Amino acid sequence: MVTPSTRAGAHASAPVATATARPPRRFRPPRDIPRFALLCVLAVIFLAPVYWMLATSVKPEVDVISTPTQWVPANPTLDNYREVLTSPDGNILRWMWNSFFVATVFTVLHVALCALTAYPLARMRFPGREAIFWFILGSMMIPGIVTLIPSYLMMIRFDWINSFHSLIWPGLAGAFGVFLLRQFFLGLPRELEEAARLDGANSLQVLWHVILPLSIPSLVTLAVFSFMGSWNNFIWPTFVVTDIDKLTLPVGVNTFSQRYVTDYGKLMASTAIASIPVLIAYLLAQRYLIAGLSTTGMKE
Amino acid sequence: MSLSLPGEAARPREGRRRRGGREGSALTPYLYLLPFMALFLVFVVYPVGYGLFVSLHRWDLLAETRPFVGLEYYRNLFDPETPQSQFFWNSMKNTGFFTLVSVPLLIGTSLGLALLLHRPIFGRAFFRSVFFLPGILTVSVMGILWRWMFDNQIGLVNAVRTDLLGMQPLPFLSTEGLAWVPIIVGTVWWTIGFNMTLYLAGLGNISQSYYEAAEIDGATPWAKFRFITWPLLAPVTLFVFVTTVLASFQLFGQTLVITAGGPNRTTQSTIQYITEEAFSNNQFSSASAMAFLFGLVMLIFTYLQFRIMARDARGEN
Numbered sequence: 001m002v003t004p005s006t007r008a009g010a011h012a013s014a015p016v017a018t019a020t021a022r023p024p025r026r027f028r029p030p031r032d033i034p035r036f037a038l039l040c041v042l043a044v045i046f047l048a049p050v051y052w053m054l055a056t057s058v059k060p061e062v063d064v065i066s067t068p069t070q071w072v073p074a075n076p077t078l079d080n081y082r083e084v085l086t087s088p089d090g091n092i093l094r095w096m097w098n099s100f101f102v103a104t105v106f107t108v109l110h111v112a113l114c115a116l117t118a119y120p121l122a123r124m125r126f127p128g129r130e131a132i133f134w135f136i137l138g139s140m141m142i143p144g145i146v147t148l149i150p151s152y153l154m155m156i157r158f159d160w161i162n163s164f165h166s167l168i169w170p171g172l173a174g175a176f177g178v179f180l181l182r183q184f185f186l187g188l189p190r191e192l193e194e195a196a197r198l199d200g201a202n203s204l205q206v207l208w209h210v211i212l213p214l215s216i217p218s219l220v221t222l223a224v225f226s227f228m229g230s231w232n233n234f235i236w237p238t239f240v241v242t243d244i245d246k247l248t249l250p251v252g253v254n255t256f257s258q259r260y261v262t263d264y265g266k267l268m269a270s271t272a273i274a275s276i277p278v279l280i281a282y283l284l285a286q287r288y289l290i291a292g293l294s295t296t297g298m299k300e
Numbered sequence: 301m302s303l304s305l306p307g308e309a310a311r312p313r314e315g316r317r318r319r320g321g322r323e324g325s326a327l328t329p330y331l332y333l334l335p336f337m338a339l340f341l342v343f344v345v346y347p348v349g350y351g352l353f354v355s356l357h358r359w360d361l362l363a364e365t366r367p368f369v370g371l372e373y374y375r376n377l378f379d380p381e382t383p384q385s386q387f388f389w390n391s392m393k394n395t396g397f398f399t400l401v402s403v404p405l406l407i408g409t410s411l412g413l414a415l416l417l418h419r420p421i422f423g424r425a426f427f428r429s430v431f432f433l434p435g436i437l438t439v440s441v442m443g444i445l446w447r448w449m450f451d452n453q454i455g456l457v458n459a460v461r462t463d464l465l466g467m468q469p470l471p472f473l474s475t476e477g478l479a480w481v482p483i484i485v486g487t488v489w490w491t492i493g494f495n496m497t498l499y500l501a502g503l504g505n506i507s508q509s510y511y512e513a514a515e516i517d518g519a520t521p522w523a524k525f526r527f528i529t530w531p532l533l534a535p536v537t538l539f540v541f542v543t544t545v546l547a548s549f550q551l552f553g554q555t556l557v558i559t560a561g562g563p564n565r566t567t568q569s570t571i572q573y574i575t576e577e578a579f580s581n582n583q584f585s586s587a588s589a590m591a592f593l594f595g596l597v598m599l600i601f602t603y604l605q606f607r608i609m610a611r612d613a614r615g616e617n
Contacts, residue, residue, distance in 0.1 A: 032421055032422075035416060035421060036421055036422060036423075038416065039416055039417070039421070039423075039427050042413070042416075042427075042431070043426075043427055043430045043431075046430050046431060046433075046434065046489065047430060048456065049434075049445050049446070049449055049456070049489065050433075052445075052448070052449060052456045053445055053448070056448065064454070065453075065454055067454065067462075067463075068462075068463050069454065069459035069462075069463050113335060113336050113339070114336075116332050116335065116336065117332065117333055117335075117336040119332055120328070120329035120330075120332040120333060121333075124328070124329045124332075126326065126329040126330070129329070132333065132337075133613075134610075136336075136340065137606070137609065137610065137613065138606070139340070139344050139345070140602070140605070140606055140609065141599065141602045141603055141606045142344070142348060142595070142602075143549075143594070143595040143598040143599065143602055144550070145550070145571055145574060145591045145594055145595055145598075146347075146348060146351055146591050146592060146595040147344070147347040147348060147351060148574075148575070148578075148591065149351055149354065149574075149578050149584055149587055149588050149591060150346075150347035150348070150350040150351035150354060150588070151343065151347050152578070152579075153350070153354065153359075153584065154343075154347065154350070156361070169339065169343065170343040171343075172339050172343070173336055173337075173339035173340035173343055173344055178336070179609060179613065182613075183612065183613065203328055203332075228436070231438070232438045232439065234438070234439050234440065234552070234553045235552055235553070235571065235575070238575075239575065239579050249438065250438040250439060250440045250441070250553075251440070253438070253440045253441060253444070254440040254443075254444075254556075254557060257440065257443070257444045257447075257557060264448050264451070267444050267448065268444075268445075268448065271441040271444050271445060274438065274440075274441050275437055275441055278436045278437065278438070279433075279436070281436075282433070282436045286429065290428070290432065290497055
């Protein structure tokens with residue numbers, strides 16, 4: 001390792017000197033070393049719960065509660081995983097599939113619906129356009145808790161309790177998605193649309209062949225948010241789904257938490273399994289997720 | 301774009317007129333809006349009125365009649381004798397406490413992290429991922445994880461206290477007051493990445509020339525932060541503040557999973573109590589009244605968020 005003093009000297013003399021001495025690294029001025037060290041410490045703190053989860057998940061029950069603490073699993077075993085995956089109290093893979101199914105159907109319908117709605121609001125002129133847009137946007141002022149109980153009573157009347165319908169339909173007409181896409185559509189150049197019109201395209205063809213291909217970044221952003229929102233939804237599914245085979249992953253894992261109150265080996269195995277798909281999804285969608293988040297909801 | 305002549309700018313307008321005529325149907329835009337508006341009216345607008353209706357009647361799922369009782373359920377909330385009033389205001393106090401403590405903490409830590417990560421540094425992408433990562437976990441996973449971290453006997457925090465520092469274990473989860481520690485620490489860990497990303501975007505938008513000018517004037521790092529970074533980040537901070545307050549008001553999963561609202565209801569959040577009243581006690585009217593009262597408190601902040609978004613909507617027009 002290079003000490004701060006040599007690095008400082010090398011950097012002060014000339015960048016060329018560093019380049020010849022060793023492959024250039026991005027440590028730049030010497031004061032970056034404390035910053036780097038601080039970030040390392042914070043990263044360790046942030047990852048500690050994840051390490052503790054994985055370590056606990058491979059310990060036999062006696063080792064979980066042993067004192068002194070077993071920092072590194074001495075007798076690693078996959079028993080916890082096996083038991084959680086084959087538990088008669090609920091199938092975690094089933095819940096994962098339920099979540100995936102609901103989130104996928106929701107996302108496809110939601111993005112399509114928002115695009116169809118945002119299109120005329122952004123690119124057509126008709127009486128009442130502004131009023132309708134502000135009416136939809138204004139609904140964002142309704143706090144979610146206000147509609148929780150009446151929506152639940154409606155689900156009873158529709159006979160949608162323990163049905164995926166209750167997890168998909170009520171959330172579809174979201175103002176945020178319409179808002180996001182309308183803002184994006186507004187910024188698209190008129191000329192392309194005009195050209196398509198002159199070639200005889202109707203409005204649906206313009207939407208499909210011109211607007212949507214140009215809007216892929218915002219569509220992906222909305223899709224990622226919709227999917228994550230549906231996947232992570234907790235309050236609503238907790239109450240409208242009680243059938244053990246219909247639970248979504250967050251609710252299902254929480255039923256484990258109530259069942260194995262202190263059996264942390266099994267709890268940690270179930271949380272680890274529950275985290276794997278989001279981890280993979282995150283690694284795949286990371287770029288869109290962070291870019292989408294950075295550009296959403298704030299301008300100037 | 302800036303090269304277009306005034307005559308060219310006028311042309312699209314003509315084209316639109318012509319097209320409008322050829323398209324022929326004034327109904328087209330409304331047909332596009334129809335599916336959304338149908339769902340919107342059924343699942344967003346109608347439930348608001350229905351909820352108000354329920355809160356003014358004595359609603360019993362099994363009973364045949366649901367008599368009108370006016371504001372009785374609202375009055376109960378202001379009558380200190382009723383258990384509803386005691387538990388509801390207790391939960392409001394808890395939610396308020398959580399908001400008051402967690403919001404400054406969440407804003408401060410995420411801004412601090414963003415400042416640490418804004419300038420290039422070795423492994424920046426890795427650090428960003430590490431700090432963002434907890435946010436993708438679902439609330440029950442996060443809750444179970446932090447319950448285990450702060451387990452009264454053998455959680456990691458107590459293991460460090462006893463095995464490494466030679467201290468006594470603290471029963472975090474079952475001690476009034478202390479039970480907030482895992483909830484707040486867990487929430488910071490869980491949500492810091494989102495706000496950090498917003499701050500990083502905000503920092504990226506600040507022109508470097510301000511700092512260069514300040515450097516010529518010999519400004520200290522603190523002065524640069526105080527007079528350049530902080531004021532220019534004000535819009536981001538406002539957005540983060542409003543969304544964080546709203547998220548804190550909606551506290552539910554963390555307390556449910558980590559402490560189940562205990563000990564002795566000292567960490568029971570408002571939404572948790574409202575759902576208990578509705579779904580465990582089957583008091584839908586009483587719970588609806590609470591939801592409306594609570595919604596009214598939240599409305600101030602939802603209004604602020606609405607204003608921020610509305611400003612964006614106008615800005616693009």
